[in-house]
Amino acid sequence: MSESPNQSQTETTAESPKQRNWAEWMTFIASSSILLTLIGLIIYDWLLTQQSPPILEVHPQGVVEIRQEQFYQPFLIKNVGGNFAESVQIVASLTINSPEDMEVGEQQISFLAAGEQKSGYFIFTHDPREGELTMRVASYR
Amino acid sequence: MQDSSSPNSVWQAELLNLLRGASGGFLFGLPLLYTVEVWWIGSSTTPAWMLLSLGITFFVIYLLNQSEGFRSSLDIQLIDALMETVEAMAIGIVCALLALILLCRITLDTPLNEALGKLVLECIPFSIGVALARSTLRGDRVPRTVKKTRRLPKNSIFQALIADLDATLIGALIVAFSIAPTDEVSLLSASISPLWLLLIIVASVIISYCIVFVAGLTNQKERRQQQGLLQRPINETLICYLVCLLASALMLWFFQQLSWDDPWQEWLSETIILGLPATIGGAAGRLVI
Numbered sequence: 357m358s359e360s361p362n363q364s365q366t367e368t369t370a371e372s373p374k375q376r377n378w379a380e381w382m383t384f385i386a387s388s389s390i391l392l393t394l395i396g397l398i399i400y401d402w403l404l405t406q407q408s409p410p411i412l413e414v415h416p417q418g419v420v421e422i423r424q425e426q427f428y429q430p431f432l433i434k435n436v437g438g439n440f441a442e443s444v445q446i447v448a449s450l451t452i453n454s455p456e457d458m459e460v461g462e463q464q465i466s467f468l469a470a471g472e473q474k475s476g477y478f479i480f481t482h483d484p485r486e487g488e489l490t491m492r493v494a495s496y497r
Numbered sequence: 498m499q500d501s502s503s504p505n506s507v508w509q510a511e512l513l514n515l516l517r518g519a520s521g522g523f524l525f526g527l528p529l530l531y532t533v534e535v536w537w538i539g540s541s542t543t544p545a546w547m548l549l550s551l552g553i554t555f556f557v558i559y560l561l562n563q564s565e566g567f568r569s570s571l572d573i574q575l576i577d578a579l580m581e582t583v584e585a586m587a588i589g590i591v592c593a594l595l596a597l598i599l600l601c602r603i604t605l606d607t608p609l610n611e612a613l614g615k616l617v618l619e620c621i622p623f624s625i626g627v628a629l630a631r632s633t634l635r636g637d638r639v640p641r642t643v644k645k646t647r648r649l650p651k652n653s654i655f656q657a658l659i660a661d662l663d664a665t666l667i668g669a670l671i672v673a674f675s676i677a678p679t680d681e682v683s684l685l686s687a688s689i690s691p692l693w694l695l696l697i698i699v700a701s702v703i704i705s706y707c708i709v710f711v712a713g714l715t716n717q718k719e720r721r722q723q724q725g726l727l728q729r730p731i732n733e734t735l736i737c738y739l740v741c742l743l744a745s746a747l748m749l750w751f752f753q754q755l756s757w758d759d760p761w762q763e764w765l766s767e768t769i770i771l772g773l774p775a776t777i778g779g780a781a782g783r784l785v786i
Contacts, residue, residue: 383511387587390590394613401610440540
């Protein structure tokens with residue numbers, strides 16, 4: 357990149373007020389478009405988003421993975437409501453034969469925005485496919 | 498030599514202005530990007546609050562543009578300040594969006610309202626950085642006496658290199674030292690894939706090069722004329738990047754975020770992630786110190 361034209365230009369422009377050249381006008385037009393697009397998207401989001409409270413759905417997802425004799429059950433949690441939720445607590449319980457023979461796992465998701473979904477794993481010592489697996493959202497803030 | 502009014506020259510000068518603005522934006526805005534609370538606040542921001550934030554930012558940038566700005570022109574007429582405010586905010590928005598994508602804070606799975614909230618909140622420091630670009634990237638407001646004392650006749654190549662590395666280290670420490678002990682680096686590291694790490698390396702080098710050799714106002718020509726293999730722009734940028742990576746790794750080790758028992762992949766990814774703000778700080782250090 358040759359330096360002298362830029363340097364001379366910057367030096368001269370620093371000295372005196374000048375008219376905008378067409379490159380600067382193009383920059384302004386592009387900049388206005390970017391800013392207006394952002395404002396438009398915010399208004400679109402404002403008009404279309406239902407400002408309902410968080411509605412949290414959790415369910416098992418995918419296949420159970422076996423790693424070193426432990427069973428990894430994937431899950432997916434989604435906030436289908438119109439507002440965010442903090443400290444979302446998910447509880448999963450696996451009953452194999454009787455209620456006494458139950459494994460319980462807990463997860464805490466620190467933040468879930470409206471429309472956001474997150475995934476994770478519960479780890480059991482028994483195969484979830486051979487028992488009754490229940491997952492529910494216990495609380496949020 | 499091209500005529501200063503020729504189309505190429507006009508575009509070149511304008512591109513230089515835009516790169517200067519973007520460099521100032523990254524310098525000012527990137528540290529705030531490494532704050533998990535900002536991501537959360539951005540995610541929970543309502544559209545009304547976003548519009549209010551943009552309005553307040555516009556007013557602040559307009560006030561800054563009365564005396565500052567990212568262009569080299571000192572023209573501060575009302576209409577020019579207003580137009581430059583629009584431009585500064587647009588550059589801030591684009592830079593913040595790129596940075597959020599680079600750090601995987603905005604992905605294709607991110608809901609629109611969350612992406613908008615993060616973008617609006619993060620574009621505030623980026624836009625302020627753009628508006629302050631001329632003064633921050635000028636390198637100095639007073640004649641550079643320190644620079645002259647650095648360039649002694651004997652061993653001047655090595656002395657200039659050592660002075661640059663010195664300034665890089667100081668700049669990297671100033672910016673990255675406050676980020677290194679936080680959980681954000683490991684949080685980001687856990688969610689960023691190896692391919693994205695390569696993009697962060699490329700972005701770090703490009704931003705560093707732009708800050709020192711494209712956006713800098715006063716000592717840019719002097720820097721380009723420095724002699725020696727290690728003082729060539731691309732070589733200097735790469736060497737300083739490696740120094741920033743080393744400094745980042747040491748800072749993470751110092752704050753016990755990394756230990757010798759950790760896998761090398763964790764060392765690599767966390768070092769590269771902290772290396773981004775460290776490199777930007779290092780580049781600013783070479784301009785200012």
